[in-house]
Amino acid sequence: MASILTAANEAAMLALDAAPGDIAWRTDTKQFFILDALPASALENWREYSPFRLRVVKGVCAALKTITPANGHLHDFSDFIDDAGRPAERVFRGRTVYGDGDPLPMLSVLEDPRAREPVGGGLKGGFSSNEFRLLIQGFVQDDKDHPLDPAYLASADVISALVKAKLVNNFNFLGLGNVAPCVIEILIGEPVHRPPDDEISAVAYFLVPVTLILAENFETPFA
Template identity: 40%
Template sequence: MTTFTEPFRLRVMKALTSCLQEITIANGYNFDLATSVFRGRMIFGENDPIPMVSILEPPLPLDRLGRPLNSSVTNGPWDILIQGFVKDDREHPTDPAHMLMADVKKRLAVESKRKQTLPAHGFNPFGMNERGMKNRVEQFTIGPGVVRPPEEAVSTKAYFWLTLSLQIVEDNFDPFG
């Protein structure tokens, strides 16, 4: 069995980052995010790249993970927020944000169908559902998303918010498993 040095949830966040970094023009997308996907950043400045994407957890956990009696294993949804920023169009400021959100949704849809390696069967989102994994992502749901124009209190750039709801199984006694 594989021994991991990082907690399961951090491994998932890193795998999601790598997934979104595959959004490049060379891979058939409209944008290049190869060097502009960040985890855990809420504040960006003028020197940060545009377009860019930030991966965050909601500020208040929904605590929806179920726990059977007499078990340390929880399973259920874990929500992740993906926020993308773009240089807005003067005439139609949110059009580029719709385009970037579409690229992100397209890449996530491809990831949702990733197959497990042989001889296992089934899906393996983000490489986090291989046979024998104690903690795993079994599937996920891509939310509808929302696009917003620049707002002084939030961002000087047009942006989108997208919810990704991961269906996870997690052993609380072994968060590194």
């Protein structure tokens, strides 16, 4: 039976007395890793152990974090060190509530609640091709005279980064490979820009819909 172990960091994980199939919880990165082969001291024998759809969302976030001036963009959505010397992020997964201490501009990747029926195969045998619909929500610096201008600028950078994520060799979208489970297409929808209001946001914001066509097997979600 596999064991679930805890490691404070990469070095601690590589020092574990683990056997193939054992799972390590990394408290520094808040990730599970599974050991595929011995020795446990070799990093290449460990791989992230998480559901495929979570890996897809993380892949989208990684693409958004490439939005930096060094990569030809106007904005910087990369990770950074805050004023207290702590690692901080500008791209989040699943966050809908923010406070005064959060950075602006910032992005959140949300799952679109309007789920779609399977494109082909359904749940029969586990294999299916499905539309995984996401919403990228962005919050921007306030411009009292022209509230939507910063939102248009930021959404353009987001769309540009997503287009770059589509331009890959061998259909290796988001670095997730080209053999199921994998992403087989990325579709970018029309952005929507909204001014500040009392119900959703005190600053202007935008939404960019993204649909990822997935080849996946629901019987093995961790594959």
